[in-house]
Amino acid sequence: MDGNYILYKLILASVILLISLVVAMYSTLLERKVAGFMQDRLGPNRAGIGGIFQPLADGLKLFFKEEFMPGTADKFLYILGPSLTMMIALLTSAVIPWGNSFIINGTEYTLQVADINVGVLYVFAILSIGVYGIMIGGWASNNKYALIGAVRAASQMISYELAMSMSIITIVMMSGTLSLKDIVDQQHGMNWNVWYQPLGFLIFIVCAFAECNRSPFDLPECETELIGGYHTEYSSMKLGFYLFAEYINMFISSAMIATLFFGGYNFPFMDSLNLSHNALTIIGSLVFFAKIAFFVFFFMWVRWTLPRFRYDQLMRLGWKSLLPLAIINILITGFVIMIKNHL
Amino acid sequence: MSANQNIGSLSGRSKIVSNKKMTFAERIYLPAIFGGFRITISHFFKKKATIQYPEETRPIAEIYRGKHVLKRDDEGRERCTACGLCALACPAEAITMIAAERKEDEMNLYREEKYASVYEIDMLRCIFCGLCEEACPKEAIFLTNVTVPSDLHRSDFIYGKDVLVEPVDKRVDISHRQTPEVLAFKKDKNQSHNV
Ligand code: SF4
Ligand code: SF4
Numbered sequence: 001m002d003g004n005y006i007l008y009k010l011i012l013a014s015v016i017l018l019i020s021l022v023v024a025m026y027s028t029l030l031e032r033k034v035a036g037f038m039q040d041r042l043g044p045n046r047a048g049i050g051g052i053f054q055p056l057a058d059g060l061k062l063f064f065k066e067e068f069m070p071g072t073a074d075k076f077l078y079i080l081g082p083s084l085t086m087m088i089a090l091l092t093s094a095v096i097p098w099g100n101s102f103i104i105n106g107t108e109y110t111l112q113v114a115d116i117n118v119g120v121l122y123v124f125a126i127l128s129i130g131v132y133g134i135m136i137g138g139w140a141s142n143n144k145y146a147l148i149g150a151v152r153a154a155s156q157m158i159s160y161e162l163a164m165s166m167s168i169i170t171i172v173m174m175s176g177t178l179s180l181k182d183i184v185d186q187q188h189g190m191n192w193n194v195w196y197q198p199l200g201f202l203i204f205i206v207c208a209f210a211e212c213n214r215s216p217f218d219l220p221e222c223e224t225e226l227i228g229g230y231h232t233e234y235s236s237m238k239l240g241f242y243l244f245a246e247y248i249n250m251f252i253s254s255a256m257i258a259t260l261f262f263g264g265y266n267f268p269f270m271d272s273l274n275l276s277h278n279a280l281t282i283i284g285s286l287v288f289f290a291k292i293a294f295f296v297f298f299f300m301w302v303r304w305t306l307p308r309f310r311y312d313q314l315m316r317l318g319w320k321s322l323l324p325l326a327i328i329n330i331l332i333t334g335f336v337i338m339i340k341n342h343l
Numbered sequence: 344m345s346a347n348q349n350i351g352s353l354s355g356r357s358k359i360v361s362n363k364k365m366t367f368a369e370r371i372y373l374p375a376i377f378g379g380f381r382i383t384i385s386h387f388f389k390k391k392a393t394i395q396y397p398e399e400t401r402p403i404a405e406i407y408r409g410k411h412v413l414k415r416d417d418e419g420r421e422r423c424t425a426c427g428l429c430a431l432a433c434p435a436e437a438i439t440m441i442a443a444e445r446k447e448d449e450m451n452l453y454r455e456e457k458y459a460s461v462y463e464i465d466m467l468r469c470i471f472c473g474l475c476e477e478a479c480p481k482e483a484i485f486l487t488n489v490t491v492p493s494d495l496h497r498s499d500f501i502y503g504k505d506v507l508v509e510p511v512d513k514r515v516d517i518s519h520r521q522t523p524e525v526l527a528f529k530k531d532k533n534q535s536h537n538v
Binding site for chain 1: 390
């Protein structure tokens with residue numbers, strides 16, 4: 001491991017961090033625009049051309065807001081909550097292959113911060129600590145609404161994690177690897193996993209919505225009954241962190257969906273273009289971001305289409321529908337793999 | 344068959360609640376969800392209803408009932424004679440006035456012997472019904488298609504003569520509200536308002 005390599009990884013990590021933040025920032029604008037357009041409105045369009053500076057203005061406003069902390073709150077945990085949420089939201093981006101690799105002077109530079117061979121497990125691990133940020137925040141603010149929101153979030157995320165992991169297990173079974181880069185490489189061209197695992201994809205995307213606390217599963221923060229849920233007592237940039245983390249989560253989830261089911265940076269006819277390796281990598285990364293953009297849009301599309309679930313419906317869907325479906329999916333996949341191996 | 348089964352609801356929109364079991368397609372939600380997606384995305388590309396306010400304003404009718412104007416006659420004299428009929432007619436009690444007697448040297452300022460030295464309308468009380476205009480025997484007060492702008496203090500909404508009386512050199516056109524037919528109607532002795 002020479003200094004060059006470490007420098008390269010540092011730069012790559014910073015760039016990815018920056019991209020995640022900027023994308024999340026502009027997702028807030030996009031969300032408001034999409035909401036507006038779907039409701040026959042225009043959305044914010046006053047700050048800059050087409051509202052391009054709106055996220056900056058929003059961020060600035062949050063910074064200048066009064067920092068309010070309830071007197072009975074646990075100070076340390078109160079601050080830890082949003083920080084943890086933000087950090088965990090950003091951690092997952094380390095294992096996602098954002099593109100193939102550049103070959104410069106004979107050395108190969110992959111566009112992935114860490115190609116660990118248990119990438120999928122790493123993602124699960126991060127996902128399952130994601131609930132702590134919310135739980136700590138809701139608990140520390142010493143408010144019944146915040147606590148109810150946090151408890152809801154915890155049970156919801158743990159319930160849906162199961163079905164989500166089970167739906168990815170089929171992918172792991174098919175590809176025989178836990179490394180995300182290998183999974184992507186196996187989906188060369190149009191050989192995407194979604195063609196083989198449509199059911200797995202459906203389960204995964206539903207669970208991804210639940211994991212991100214996005215509508216129709218936004219019960220932890222449902223404004224109408226819980227006044228914002230776990231972040232009721234938060235103000236200023238701490239609230240901003242919670243809201244921001246949601247958008248980062250959305251971005252990372254979209255990236256995961258694109259990676260696992262839609263071939264990551266692979267795109268059809270990539271071999272017949274006769275381009276150099278580096279050019280292909282650039283196009284591949286762009287294609288990858290286009291896929292992510294579509295899924296981010298899809299997240300918003302769903303939010304402005306579907307009403308919120310009731311809590312018992314949410315639990316019934318998670319435990320009685322998605323989990324059995326995921327298990328059946330595993331069985332079928334295993335059966336098909338077995339038959340294939342014996343032919 | 345009982346009697347009330349034959350009677351439809353008054354609005355004709357009531358529905359009998361059905362507790363039928365949901366079909367499989369309904370239970371897995373997906374067809375309904377895709378139906379919803381179709382609807383929202385179709386709205387995404389529809390023409391937007393937004394009117395971009397300062398640059399673009401909602402078109403308002405010529406006979407819109409907005410801010411009042413106190414008219415002058417052809418020679419530039421104020422028409423109002425401070426009879427108080429408008430204040431009496433006003434359902435919101437928005438109008439107050441103080442009457443004064445015209446002096447010898449004020450012949451060119453006021454048309455009648457008595458005039459309003461103070462005439463105030465509280466624009467926060469006014470409901471823009473136009474009854475003052477209807478009540479006025481001197482064709483002195485009219486509503487115009489100008490909206491009352493927003494302001495910061497309640498006191499700023501009490502408009503005095505300085506705002507209400509039309510400038511001599513910038514006459515306000517009220518011909519849309521005062522058409523010959525309206526005038527004839529106002530003067531019609533057979534109508535109750537003139538009895
Ligand atoms: S428009 Fe109606 S409410 Fe307003 S001042 Fe005239 S009579 Fe009163
Ligand atoms: S505006 Fe008309 S009704 Fe009112 S006081 Fe003057 S003359 Fe009389």
